Amino acid sequence: MRTFRWSRELTLVVLLTCLMAAASVLEPKFVTVRAQTLLATHLWELALVAIPMLLIVITAGIDLSVGSIVALSAVSFGLMFERNVPPVVAVALTVIIGTMLGGLNGWFVTKMKVHPLLVTLATLAAYRGMAEGISTARAISGYPDWLLSALQGPTPVVIFVLVALGTHLVMTRTYFGRWVLAIGTEENVSRFSRIPVDRVKLWLYGFSGLVCGIAAILLVARNNTAKADMASGLELDAITAVVLGGASIHGGKGRVTGLVLGLILIHETREFVSWHWKQNELNLVVIGSLLILTVLLENIAEIRKNRKPQPVNPASAKP
Amino acid sequence: MKNLFALCALAIVLVGCSGGDAAKSESPTDKPGSSAASESKQITVAMLPKKKGVPYFTSCSEGAMEAAKELGNVELIYDGPTSGDAADAVKLIDQWTAQGVDVIAVSPNDPAVLGPAMKRARDAGIKVLTWDADADAANREFLVNQATPEEIGNSLVDAMAKDLGGDSATGEVAIVTASLTAANQNEWIKFMKVRLEKYPGLKLIATKPSNEDQKLAFSVTQDLMKVYPNLKGVFAISSVAFPGAAEAVKQAGKAGKVLVTGLSTPNDMKTYVKEDVVKSVILWNTKDLGYLTVFAARELVDGKLKAGSTTLAAGRLGEKKVVGDNVMLGGTITFNKENIDQFDF
Numbered sequence: 001m002r003t004f005r006w007s008r009e010l011t012l013v014v015l016l017t018c019l020m021a022a023a024s025v026l027e028p029k030f031v032t033v034r035a036q037t038l039l040a041t042h043l044w045e046l047a048l049v050a051i052p053m054l055l056i057v058i059t060a061g062i063d064l065s066v067g068s069i070v071a072l073s074a075v076s077f078g079l080m081f082e083r084n085v086p087p088v089v090a091v092a093l094t095v096i097i098g099t100m101l102g103g104l105n106g107w108f109v110t111k112m113k114v115h116p117l118l119v120t121l122a123t124l125a126a127y128r129g130m131a132e133g134i135s136t137a138r139a140i141s142g143y144p145d146w147l148l149s150a151l152q153g154p155t156p157v158v159i160f161v162l163v164a165l166g167t168h169l170v171m172t173r174t175y176f177g178r179w180v181l182a183i184g185t186e187e188n189v190s191r192f193s194r195i196p197v198d199r200v201k202l203w204l205y206g207f208s209g210l211v212c213g214i215a216a217i218l219l220v221a222r223n224n225t226a227k228a229d230m231a232s233g234l235e236l237d238a239i240t241a242v243v244l245g246g247a248s249i250h251g252g253k254g255r256v257t258g259l260v261l262g263l264i265l266i267h268e269t270r271e272f273v274s275w276h277w278k279q280n281e282l283n284l285v286v287i288g289s290l291l292i293l294t295v296l297l298e299n300i301a302e303i304r305k306n307r308k309p310q311p312v313n314p315a316s317a318k319p
Numbered sequence: 320m321k322n323l324f325a326l327c328a329l330a331i332v333l334v335g336c337s338g339g340d341a342a343k344s345e346s347p348t349d350k351p352g353s354s355a356a357s358e359s360k361q362i363t364v365a366m367l368p369k370k371k372g373v374p375y376f377t378s379c380s381e382g383a384m385e386a387a388k389e390l391g392n393v394e395l396i397y398d399g400p401t402s403g404d405a406a407d408a409v410k411l412i413d414q415w416t417a418q419g420v421d422v423i424a425v426s427p428n429d430p431a432v433l434g435p436a437m438k439r440a441r442d443a444g445i446k447v448l449t450w451d452a453d454a455d456a457a458n459r460e461f462l463v464n465q466a467t468p469e470e471i472g473n474s475l476v477d478a479m480a481k482d483l484g485g486d487s488a489t490g491e492v493a494i495v496t497a498s499l500t501a502a503n504q505n506e507w508i509k510f511m512k513v514r515l516e517k518y519p520g521l522k523l524i525a526t527k528p529s530n531e532d533q534k535l536a537f538s539v540t541q542d543l544m545k546v547y548p549n550l551k552g553v554f555a556i557s558s559v560a561f562p563g564a565a566e567a568v569k570q571a572g573k574a575g576k577v578l579v580t581g582l583s584t585p586n587d588m589k590t591y592v593k594e595d596v597v598k599s600v601i602l603w604n605t606k607d608l609g610y611l612t613v614f615a616a617r618e619l620v621d622g623k624l625k626a627g628s629t630t631l632a633a634g635r636l637g638e639k640k641v642v643g644d645n646v647m648l649g650g651t652i653t654f655n656k657e658n659i660d661q662f663d664f
Contacts, residue, residue, distance in 0.1 A: 034417065281372075
């Protein structure tokens with residue numbers, strides 16, 4: 001521990017520990033396995049969607065359309081189901097639809113050279129509108145119990161762990177991971193270094209769509225309903241988790257480990273605030289404060305470190 | 320300095336662990352003999368509105384708080400999604416289930432979405448009620464029902480008759496309904512027609528749909544006034560049709576000559592009431608609805624309200640009828656020029 005380095009992960013662990021300590025004193029029931037299992041059911045769609053969001057943010061991009069892709073995929077799934085498409089086929093097609101919607105974002109970003117913020121702001125509205133249009137804004141319910149139970153309980157957890165672990169390995173062990181980081185750090189240099197920048201980006205937006213497709217199916221199963229207004233605001237939650245997890249919105253920085261901790265912190269904070277104070281609307285304020293607190297805590301640590309007459313290692317700022 | 324941080328973290332972890340242990344040893348004593356219905360037992364009732372912060376539901380919550388205070392042994396949680404998002408409502412229900420509250424009273428904004436969460440709550444041994452709006456009967460024990468179609472029908476007709484001169488009221492009246500297939504409205508119309516027989520001077524000359532479209536309600540009412548120049552009253556019996564019809568009368572300059580009545584919250588119709596376009600606005604008593612819900616929750620835990628019960632003792636409301644799995648609030652209130660300013664929702 002001689003070369004102790006203050007990282008975002010550590011900040012998050014400290015905050016999380018503080019929170020759970022406070023919770024165990026104030027609300028003993030909150031820190032039981034039973035409560036946590038029940039509360040965790042609402043986390044997985046957000047957690048899944050946040051992973052590709054992290055990669056996109058690392059490339060200095062953004063995907064605002066995730067909530068709308070989830071809604072449009074969910075509604076497509078519902079409509080297919082209503083028309084007696086076999087559930088397994090409907091699941092597969094939904095994931096494909098999600099991937100295509102994400103891919104379209106990627107196509108605009110890479111081929112049309114439109115800024116991702118603009119592209120996905122447009123598709124945020126367009127996909128949501130399409131979802132409302134094709135479903136005529138009604139709720140599509142009535143899925144068989146076996147399908148619902150197959151997609152709940154441990155299934156989302158397993159999917160999340162696989163996606164998160166896979167992404168972590170890709171980011172730390174492969175060329176692709178290094179390309180993603182390089183693109184976010186210096187896109188032009190990356191292009192000159194023969195990194196297939198556009199192809200990487202296209203893949204990432206497609207990946208985002210694919211994960212949204214999966215999240216859509218899980219969300220439909222959990223709610224027993226497909227509706228066009230589902231998952232609205234999901235993009236903001238995902239971006240918050242990504243930033244809280246230590247990714248830089250300017251690109252080039254971010255880790256899956258940080259994101260996972262950020263997700264857990266957001267989730268626990270939210271659930272605890274609403275559990276303890278019983279004021280649902282407090283949540284928004286608290287999440288905002290949390291984001292500021294995290295950044296502040298880290299900046300203080302950084303300033304303290306820099307004040308010491310030690311040889312500052314500039315590389316320590318980068319993963 | 321680094322060590323200081325590490326030390327802090329360590330201390331917190333230790334505190335956290337010991338706190339966790341305490342929690343485990345406490346939890347079994349939290350629910351002592353929950354099966355035995357001890358009346359003095361403190362219970363927690365969680366009440367979920369469709370949307371938090373809406374005047375209508377805030378007014379319901381005031382009644383609920385009053386009941387909780389009066390009973391003294393009920394801790395009331397009133398919380399709901401400010402967005403009206405069903406997914407947020409599900410989160411709250413799950414959270415209350417995890418907390419192990421005694422009763423969850425739900426006004427479902429989307430019965431299909433909330434259903435599974437309500438079922439999870441029931442599976443965990445929590446009593447589940449619905450109020451204001453119903454969900455799948457399998458997912459709740461009782462519905463606290465604000466008003467029967469008969470009462471609504473009667474109140475509407477009585478109010479119109481009163482405004483047109485009491486028992487001897489005369490004139491042509493028309494109904495502007497939601498759509499011709501709307502189940503609620505058709506029930507009300509059925510009872511309205513029965514009640515109209517009590518007033519031989521009132522003649523129902525037309526029933527027109529407005530398809531939940533305020534503009535259509537507006538033009539339908541305009542047409543009615545043209546076709547039936549002697550029209551004296553319009554029942555606009557959907558929340559959308561009511562302001563539409565009132566606006567048509569107002570713009571035709573027939574305020575006071577053609578009366579409009581219907582169901583609405585007072586704030587929505589206040590201006591029309593003050594301009595004499597509308598003399599009476601009918602609604603069930605929202606405060607009493609919240610009040611009754613808390614009493615129903617209490618009696619449900621005490622085992623007094625159970626399948627087969629026919630009455631429920633509800634504090635200042637007295638005995639309330641229980642019909643099947645419906646606890647009936649009954650009674651409507653009429654807002655008019657004299658009292659409408661006392662209500663703010």
